[in-house]
Amino acid sequence: MRTIIECVPNVSEGRDRAAIDAMAAAVRSAPGVRLLDVSSDGAHNRSVLSFVGDAAAVKVAVLSLFREALARIDLRAHRGEHPRMGAVDVVPFIPVQGSSLEECVALSRDVGSAIASEFGVPVYLYEDSASAEHRRNLAEVRKGQFEGFAEKMKDPRWAPDFGPPAPHPAAGAVAVGARPFLIAYNVNLATKDLSIADRIAKAIRHLSGGFRYVKAMGVDLADRGLVQVSINMTNFRKTPLHRVFECVRSEAERHGVAIVGSEIVGLTPADALFAAAEHYLRLERFTPEQVLETKLLQE
Amino acid sequence: MRTIIECVPNVSEGRDRAAIDAMAAAVRSAPGVRLLDVSSDGAHNRSVLSFVGDAAAVKVAVLSLFREALARIDLRAHRGEHPRMGAVDVVPFIPVQGSSLEECVALSRDVGSAIASEFGVPVYLYEDSASAEHRRNLAEVRKGQFEGFAEKMKDPRWAPDFGPPAPHPAAGAVAVGARPFLIAYNVNLATKDLSIADRIAKAIRHLSGGFRYVKAMGVDLADRGLVQVSINMTNFRKTPLHRVFECVRSEAERHGVAIVGSEIVGLTPADALFAAAEHYLRLERFTPEQVLETKLLQE
Numbered sequence: 001m002r003t004i005i006e007c008v009p010n011v012s013e014g015r016d017r018a019a020i021d022a023m024a025a026a027v028r029s030a031p032g033v034r035l036l037d038v039s040s041d042g043a044h045n046r047s048v049l050s051f052v053g054d055a056a057a058v059k060v061a062v063l064s065l066f067r068e069a070l071a072r073i074d075l076r077a078h079r080g081e082h083p084r085m086g087a088v089d090v091v092p093f094i095p096v097q098g099s100s101l102e103e104c105v106a107l108s109r110d111v112g113s114a115i116a117s118e119f120g121v122p123v124y125l126y127e128d129s130a131s132a133e134h135r136r137n138l139a140e141v142r143k144g145q146f147e148g149f150a151e152k153m154k155d156p157r158w159a160p161d162f163g164p165p166a167p168h169p170a171a172g173a174v175a176v177g178a179r180p181f182l183i184a185y186n187v188n189l190a191t192k193d194l195s196i197a198d199r200i201a202k203a204i205r206h207l208s209g210g211f212r213y214v215k216a217m218g219v220d221l222a223d224r225g226l227v228q229v230s231i232n233m234t235n236f237r238k239t240p241l242h243r244v245f246e247c248v249r250s251e252a253e254r255h256g257v258a259i260v261g262s263e264i265v266g267l268t269p270a271d272a273l274f275a276a277a278e279h280y281l282r283l284e285r286f287t288p289e290q291v292l293e294t295k296l297l298q299e
Numbered sequence: 300m301r302t303i304i305e306c307v308p309n310v311s312e313g314r315d316r317a318a319i320d321a322m323a324a325a326v327r328s329a330p331g332v333r334l335l336d337v338s339s340d341g342a343h344n345r346s347v348l349s350f351v352g353d354a355a356a357v358k359v360a361v362l363s364l365f366r367e368a369l370a371r372i373d374l375r376a377h378r379g380e381h382p383r384m385g386a387v388d389v390v391p392f393i394p395v396q397g398s399s400l401e402e403c404v405a406l407s408r409d410v411g412s413a414i415a416s417e418f419g420v421p422v423y424l425y426e427d428s429a430s431a432e433h434r435r436n437l438a439e440v441r442k443g444q445f446e447g448f449a450e451k452m453k454d455p456r457w458a459p460d461f462g463p464p465a466p467h468p469a470a471g472a473v474a475v476g477a478r479p480f481l482i483a484y485n486v487n488l489a490t491k492d493l494s495i496a497d498r499i500a501k502a503i504r505h506l507s508g509g510f511r512y513v514k515a516m517g518v519d520l521a522d523r524g525l526v527q528v529s530i531n532m533t534n535f536r537k538t539p540l541h542r543v544f545e546c547v548r549s550e551a552e553r554h555g556v557a558i559v560g561s562e563i564v565g566l567t568p569a570d571a572l573f574a575a576a577e578h579y580l581r582l583e584r585f586t587p588e589q590v591l592e593t594k595l596l597q598e
Contacts, residue, residue: 004595036594052595096591181591188583245580261583270569270592276576281544284487284560292395292480293569293596295335296303296351 002297003054003098005107006036006181007062009091011069012084014040014047019072024049026068032057036267045080046089050267052096055107062091062111066119074170075146085142085149086121087171093178096269097297104178105129109161112176116163122153122173123162129177131161138175146172183233183272184265185241186219187248190258194220197227200251204231204244211247213239226260236269242276270294301596302353302397304406305335305480306361308390310368311383313339313346318371323348325367331356335566344379345388349566351395354406361390361410365418373469374445384441384448386470391426392477395568396596403477404428408460411475415462421452421472422461428476430460437474445471482532482571483564484540485518486547489557493519496526499550503530503543510546512538525559535568541575569593 013019020040028035033053040047051061066088073087091111093104105128112123130136134157144152149167152158159165160173167173189197197218204210205217213235219228229248233239249259271288278286288294312318319339327334332352339346350360365387372386390410392403404427411422429435433456443451448466451457458464459472466472488496496517503509504516512534518527528547532538548558570587577585587593 006591034595036591052591241576241580259581261581263583264585264589267589267591267594270573270590273576273590274569274572276580277540277572280579281540281575282558282560284562286563290563290566291569291572292305292335292351292566293592295566296333297592297595 004052004096005055005058005099005104006050006052006094006096007058007091008048008050008094009062009065010084010089011047011049011065011073012045012075012078012080012087012089013069013073014045014080015042016072020047022072023047023065023068026064027051027061030057030061030064033061041082043080044082045078046082046084055099055103055110058093059107059111059114063114063118066115066121070119070121070168070171075172076170078146083139083142083145085144085146085167085172086174087168088121088174089142089172090126090138090175091177092127093176094181095178096181101128101178101180108176108178112162115174115176116160119168119171120164121168121171122160122164122166124173124175125161125177126175127177127179132157141175149173180213180235180237181269183236183241183268185231185233185244185262186265187229187231187245187262188221188224188226188260189228189252190260191227191255192220192225193257194218194227196252196255196257197229199255200229200248201231203251204229204247211239211244214244233272236272236275240275240279241272242279245276303351303395304354304357304398304403305349305351305393305395306357306390307347307349307393308361308364309383309388310346310348310364310372311344311374311377311379311386311388312368312372313344313379314341315371319346321371322346322364322367325363326350326360329356329360329363332360340381342379343381344377345381345383354398354402357392358406358410358413362413362417365414365420369418369420369470374471375469377445382438382441382444384443384445384466384471385420385473386467387420387473388441388471389425389437389474390476392475393480394477395480400427400477400479407475407477411461414473414475415459418467418470419463420467420470421459421463421465423472423474424460424476425474426476426478431456440474448472479512479534479536480568482535482540482567484530484532484543484561485564486528486530486544486561487520487523487525487559488527488551489559490526490554491519491524492556493517493526495551495554495556496528498554499528499547500530502550503528503546510538510543513543532571535571535574539574539578540571541578544575
């Protein structure tokens with residue numbers, strides 16, 4: 001089976017088209033890498049690049065991206081709504097096919113070490129790569145942001161995993177880590193009452209007693225006259241889409257509210273949808289090997 | 300988008316391993332073709348090869364397969380339970396990605412013409428390629444089998460579409476045509492009463508008033524103590540799996556019988572499962588472009 005690792009770096013530039021294109025080209029220049037998507041947000045002043053390849057190819061692409069980003073971005077002049085601590089802010093590695101989370105953890109350490117030695121940028125391992133529990137959550141790692149990082153790094157609890165003990169003057173610091181594929185999944189409810197979406201979000205999310213791999217909040221979709229339970233599925237293999245959907249449906253029913261529909265925002269691995277089909281059709285002995293396209297992707 | 304056409308020729312040899320391997324190797328030798336599967340049945344004395352490629356590659360593979368099959372198979376000495384009229388009995392072309400049924404019809408005419416002129420085997424276009432309504436159904440085309448074909452071909456209604464007006468002495472005749480992907484799908488019922496499976500099969504199949512693209516019959520699974528509705532889904536885009544499953548469930552309920560599970564036998568296109576997930580999760584604005592693996596298959 002071919003190895004496919006997805007890498008989704010976030011860079012602190014969402015307005016300068018030439019700079020964004022140059023960073024995309026830097027990724028594309030790595031042999032064996034396929035750039036799948038570039039999404040830029042002007043208000044956030046941030047872009048998300050998504051690309052795939054095997055471990056060696058993805059490493060080359062990340063280093064190439066860093067080289068271009070450091071030439072293009074100076075955080076001292078950066079303004080945007082989204083919190084950030086680095087020119088390249090975060091580099092997640094996600095196993096898609098023929099690679100385990102453990103292998104992606106090893107890759108994140110290898111790439112993190114290379115970033116520190118080649119560019120002098122301090123590196124924090126986060127998520128499944130984290131070297132301590134308090135460094136697992138990206139929001140915690142990023143707290144203080146670029147402007148507060150020189151101060152934050154004086155605390156021994158926040159010494160970097162690789163690189164110098166102070167932020168890079170223009171490029172700050174970067175979080176590098178492995179995590180499972182994240183699916184952005186929303187369920188839309190036939191009501192304008194945001195408190196119902198909030199209550200359902202609370203019911204399903206890990207934080208308040210729900211499913212282990214679910215983050216959720218209620219969102220008002222005023223233009224559609226609806227509310228939405230907006231969900232991050234952080235491990236769709238252990239907490240599958242259909243289980244969350246059915247739980248939302250059951251909770252909504254208790255409020256006398258119908259489900260209008262659901263939506264997947266951005267990309268999903270095929271397996272997440274196969275699992276839903278398998279569940280509802282009660283498929284016996286199903287394996288992804290039975291899917292024609294899966295066979296075509298294998299070598 | 301890359302063009303993927305599946306070709307699933309059936310050859311009249313299911314016992315001689317060396318001959319089967321040689322025919323598989325002949326297919327594999329065509330550049331740009333990937334052989335996905337070879338299934339042989341000794342009782343039927345028949346093998347089914349499954350391979351994919353673009354139109355040009357698949358054509359080369361079929362001609363290469365014919366060359367080997369004509370060297371290996373003499374129908375005058377062939378015995379087996381499965382009806383057959385040719386050494387290569389039937390050659391279906393199935394659009395999978397980046398190709399339409401119409402393009403596969405054109406391909407079947409092109410390949411059929413080449414088979415007739417290169418090997419002197421009479422060719423019948425069938426299914427969506429058929430030149431007349433009475434030649435659409437493979438069972439009708441094959442009726443009389445190898446032993447009866449010299450006689451059958453004297454009838455002007457059964458003149459071949461390409462090639463000589465009499466069967467090839469050792470290789471008979473061949474049916475070539477385009478059809479949508481066929482999914483073999485079974486639903487297992489929690490009862491030993493075969494008449495219930497038969498009644499449900501009748502309810503869902505086209506022949507007796509059911510869904511247009513469904514063939515079905517009841518089957519006794521004595522070893523499991525169950526009966527099964529055994530289904531051929533001949534066009535899963537127009538008659539989707541989930542609609543048939545829900546219809547079987549509703550009919551079974553009326554008999555007080557539960558559904559144990561369902562199964563897909565062999566291969567299915569990913570789209571058939573995506574459609575089921577889309578239906579049950581009530582996905583809005585879903586496109587296969589959102590599936591990571593779909594993006595990876597595209598060039």
